[in-house]
Amino acid sequence: xxxxxxxxxxxxxxxxxxxxxxxxxxxxxxxxxxxxxxxxxxxxxxxxxxxxxxxxxxxxxxxxxxxxxxxxxxxxxxxxxxxxxxxxxxxxxxxxxxxxxxxxxxxxxxxxxxxxxxxxxxxxxxxxxxxxxxxxxxxxxxxxxxxxxxxxxxxxxxxxxxxxxxxxxxxxxxxxxxxxxxxxxxxxxxxxxxxxxxxxxxxxxxxxxxxxxxxxxxxxxxxxxxxxxxxxxxxxxxxxxxxxxxxxxxxxxxxxxxxxxxxxxxxxxxxxxxxxxxxxxxxxxxxxxxxxxxxxxxxxxxxxxxxxxxxxxxxxxxxxxxxxxxxxxxxxxxxxxxxxxxxxxxxxxxxxxxxxxxxxxxxxxxxxxxxxxxxxxxxxxxxxxxxxxxxxxxxxxxxxxxxxxxxxxxxxxxxxxxxxxxxxxxx
Numbered sequence: 407x408x409x410x411x412x413x414x415x416x417x418x419x420x421x422x423x424x425x426x427x428x429x430x431x432x433x434x435x436x437x438x439x440x441x442x443x444x445x446x447x448x449x450x451x452x453x454x455x456x457x458x459x460x461x462x463x464x465x466x467x468x469x470x471x472x473x474x475x476x477x478x479x480x481x482x483x484x485x486x487x488x489x490x491x492x493x494x495x496x497x498x499x500x501x502x503x504x505x506x507x508x509x510x511x512x513x514x515x516x517x518x519x520x521x522x523x524x525x526x527x528x529x530x531x532x533x534x535x536x537x538x539x540x541x542x543x544x545x546x547x548x549x550x551x552x553x554x555x556x557x558x559x560x561x562x563x564x565x566x567x568x569x570x571x572x573x574x575x576x577x578x579x580x581x582x583x584x585x586x587x588x589x590x591x592x593x594x595x596x597x598x599x600x601x602x603x604x605x606x607x608x609x610x611x612x613x614x615x616x617x618x619x620x621x622x623x624x625x626x627x628x629x630x631x632x633x634x635x636x637x638x639x640x641x642x643x644x645x646x647x648x649x650x651x652x653x654x655x656x657x658x659x660x661x662x663x664x665x666x667x668x669x670x671x672x673x674x675x676x677x678x679x680x681x682x683x684x685x686x687x688x689x690x691x692x693x694x695x696x697x698x699x700x701x702x703x704x705x706x707x708x709x710x711x712x713x714x715x716x717x718x719x720x721x722x723x724x725x726x727x728x729x730x731x732x733x734x735x736x737x738x739x740x741x742x743x744x745x746x747x748x749x750x751x752x753x754x755x756x757x758x759x760x761x762x763x764x765x766x767x768x769x770x771x772x773x774x775x776x777x778x779x780x781x782x783x784x785x786x787x788x789x790x791x792x793x794x795x796x797x798x799x800x801x802x803x804x805x806x807x808x809x810x811x812x813x814x815x816x817x818x819x820x821x822x823x824x825x826x827x828x829x830x831x832x833x
Contacts, residue, residue: 409664417678419677421736424735434623439657460480461485465497476658478656480504510541515537516535634648671810673806779805782798
């Protein structure tokens with residue numbers, strides 16, 4: 407059975423939790439393969455709303471095994487707080503599996519993240535301050551702490567002390583902050599050992615065995631394509647591989663296992679944090695999208711920057727990920743607009759770009775070239791087939807689909823769990 411990868415097509419917050427929920431009753435495993443608690447999924451089930459930050463959204467579906475794999479960085483305090491919050495609401499979280507090779511976010515990672523961002527001043531990247539970047543940096547620098555290290559106090563202490571040798575010099579001499587005591591970090595991490603132990607597994611082996619046994623495994627990406635450390639709007643990106651290729655390295659399954667890549671894309675565009683955003687709106691239209699779409703970060707609460715649909719970015723995402731299916735979300739947010747602009751290309755000086763410019767400077771200065779589409783006023787939240795949509799909504803969907811590089815297989819028309827139109831089977 408092939409693996410399915412689900413990723414974000416823009417700058418995140420596209421509604422991947424809703425797409426995962428659409429698939430969840432037909433899959434056996436849901437795997438988070440990158441990122442940490444710097445991203446959030448909001449899933450609505452009946453009258454209940456669940457905001458997930460570190461856990462895979464499949465944890466809400468009985469019978470699905472949720473997995474946090476090796477490509478993730480884990481803040482243990484956040485992990486257990488989130489598990490406790492779900493347990494208190496009657497959700498069974500006992501099936502969670504955590505990779506022994508996943509890296510741990512420590513107190514010094516969070517401290518360095520915050521002080522470094524402040525030190526950058528106007529050059530700030532817009533991180534969440536949750537220690538994600540510094541934890542990944544330690545991983546690449548080979549001074550990281552892994553989940554398995556927590557079960558060997560001697561190794562854990564050696565690694566923490568080695569990591570703090572340089573970091574304390576930075577904190578004291580560059581940032582004028584207090585040094586971090588190694589014992590405090592070690593004792594904090596050890597306090598989670600016994601509760602963590604039953605969750606830890608060789609998840610790469612378990613996932614490959616599941617695929618061999620004809621189980622359906624969904625790999626759920628955190629963040630999104632335009633925030634990928636290699637293929638996003640660098641340096642205004644996350645610190646992990648948020649594209650479909652990251653599912654392989656971030657979980658330990660071979661790339662030949664992946665036969666379907668589903669990208670979730672909003673009917674407009676948002677991003678949080680700094681960086682270029684060609685279709686960004688600074689007028690009443692931007693406020694309309696923000697208010698009606700409730701565009702505030704699930705994890706940070708920050709207001710999201712809002713703009714119109716960007717077709718060159720959709721095509722770029724399709725190429726980079728090998729997208730087989732798009733899931734279009736939040737079409738209902740556009741209801742009530744007289745006209746809906748769609749970015750079909752960019753203008754940079756006297757040159758037109760029909761595709762996303764490879765040069766960062768060109769993309770930073772890109773001005774959107776818009777094509778206008780008539781809007782609609784009818785409420786579409788009860789639509790459950792494509793023919794239920796107003797004619798202008800149908801035309802809008804088909805127009806942006808033709809520009810985006812892959813078929814639209816589902817359309818989200820509201821926040822409710824069943825507020826979706828399925829055009830093609832996703833499993």
